[in-house]
Amino acid sequence: MFFHGPTRVLVVLLLLHLPQLYIGWRLFVAVPARARWPLAMTLVALQLPWTLFLAGWMSTPPLLQALGTPYRAASALWVAGALAAALTLAAIRSFKAVRGRTISGSSPVEPGRRKVLELLTTGAKFAPWIVVGYGIRTAYVNHRVTRTEIAIPNLPHAFDGFRIVQLTDIHVSDDMPPELIERFAELATALDADVGMLTGDYLAFDQRGLEECVKALASIQTRSGLYGCLGNHEIHTEASDRITREFERRGVDVLRDEARNFDLSPGGERLRFVGVDYQRSRERPLRGVQELLSGAVPNILLSHNPNVFPHAAELGFDLTLSGHTHGGQVRIEILEKAISPSQFISPYVQGLYRRGGSNLYVSQGVGTSGLPVRIGSPPEITLLTLRRAPTERG
Numbered sequence: 416m417f418f419h420g421p422t423r424v425l426v427v428l429l430l431l432h433l434p435q436l437y438i439g440w441r442l443f444v445a446v447p448a449r450a451r452w453p454l455a456m457t458l459v460a461l462q463l464p465w466t467l468f469l470a471g472w473m474s475t476p477p478l479l480q481a482l483g484t485p486y487r488a489a490s491a492l493w494v495a496g497a498l499a500a501a502l503t504l505a506a507i508r509s510f511k512a513v514r515g516r517t518i519s520g521s522s523p524v525e526p527g528r529r530k531v532l533e534l535l536t537t538g539a540k541f542a543p544w545i546v547v548g549y550g551i552r553t554a555y556v557n558h559r560v561t562r563t564e565i566a567i568p569n570l571p572h573a574f575d576g577f578r579i580v581q582l583t584d585i586h587v588s589d590d591m592p593p594e595l596i597e598r599f600a601e602l603a604t605a606l607d608a609d610v611g612m613l614t615g616d617y618l619a620f621d622q623r624g625l626e627e628c629v630k631a632l633a634s635i636q637t638r639s640g641l642y643g644c645l646g647n648h649e650i651h652t653e654a655s656d657r658i659t660r661e662f663e664r665r666g667v668d669v670l671r672d673e674a675r676n677f678d679l680s681p682g683g684e685r686l687r688f689v690g691v692d693y694q695r696s697r698e699r700p701l702r703g704v705q706e707l708l709s710g711a712v713p714n715i716l717l718s719h720n721p722n723v724f725p726h727a728a729e730l731g732f733d734l735t736l737s738g739h740t741h742g743g744q745v746r747i748e749i750l751e752k753a754i755s756p757s758q759f760i761s762p763y764v765q766g767l768y769r770r771g772g773s774n775l776y777v778s779q780g781v782g783t784s785g786l787p788v789r790i791g792s793p794p795e796i797t798l799l800t801l802r803r804a805p806t807e808r809g
């Protein structure tokens with residue numbers, strides 16, 4: 416299975432378990448002898464879910480599952496915090512080595528200055544745990560509603576001010592239980608949108624929670640219903656057909672290489688919605704989609720993968736709605752430049768992009784993949800307002 420291929424197992428082992436062993440050993444030798452075995456047992460329990468995941472056991476064992484969200488949060492804090500702490504300690508050691516060479520042969524450091532440096536070093540050791548703790552809280556509690564206006568050339572007058580609410584990357588799991596999805600659905604309903612768009616990755620690593628997830632999302636109320644497309648997790652969990660049936664049974668129109676005309680007024684003014692299954696980046700995407708476009712009206716594409724955007728612009732789509740990147744999930748700004756892991760899979764990480772007269776919006780989504788941590792990329796409910804642009808497509 417994709418999620419448990421040898422390469423992925425090796426990468427996760429290196430990124431997650433080796434830092435845990437390093438930080439765990441430092442803690443082990445630092446505590447009194449009588450506390451070492453209780454500490455070791457605690458650390459094993461905290462990393463257990465991710466070991467089971469590597470072994471292909473998708474479901475948390477009932478005994479551990481009974482501990483609920485606090486256990487999951489503590490586990491994520493230990494795993495992600497150990498990784499961040501190991502990187503921080505490596506940076507501190509490098510700094511000390513460079514600083515040692517710089518001041519070699521010079522006068523001794525003053526006691527007051529030495530104490531300040533020691534305090535800063537101690538603070539830097541604790542900072543990763545604080546930051547990761549905040550990221551876990553953000554993933555579970557914090558969210559934001561992003562309101563963005565999209566200018567579309569030749570948008571029919573009846574659609575000027577048309578409002579679209581978008582939800583994406585739900586990833587129903589122990590970290591995103593159905594009751595939390597219901598909360599996001601309530602927030603989306605409260606935005607009073609004209610139509611709702613669901614852009615894929617409703618599942619995590621198996622089909623658990625599929626029906627509950629669909630039920631929660633289908634409860635979103637808009638003036639003109641809900642449309643959706645599928646993501647890569649629906650493919651990897653072999654759930655594409657099943658989840659499509661469940662959505663359609665509850666009134667959600669899932670577009671799988673299909674198009675729909677959307678009429679708003681008796682005057683015949685309309686939009687064209689086109690939805691595609693997950694488009695693999697290694698292949699030329701959107702094959703056969705051109706015949707689904709309408710040259711007479713604005714065309715809106717639902718594609719989970721934002722990497723289709725250059726091809727969508729070439730074909731003449733006015734707007735593409737995507738997710739997939741989680742906004743990086745962990746995004747850090749350094750010297751006014753955002754850095755995130757998603758930059759390795761897509762140049763379109765978060766927000767609005769333009770190419771000629773074509774627009775792309777990439778939502779950060781509401782769920783997480785892997786560790787339930789979001790830093791610099793809070794869960795996002797997107798509200799897009801279409802505006803008529805006077806210029807013609809160039």
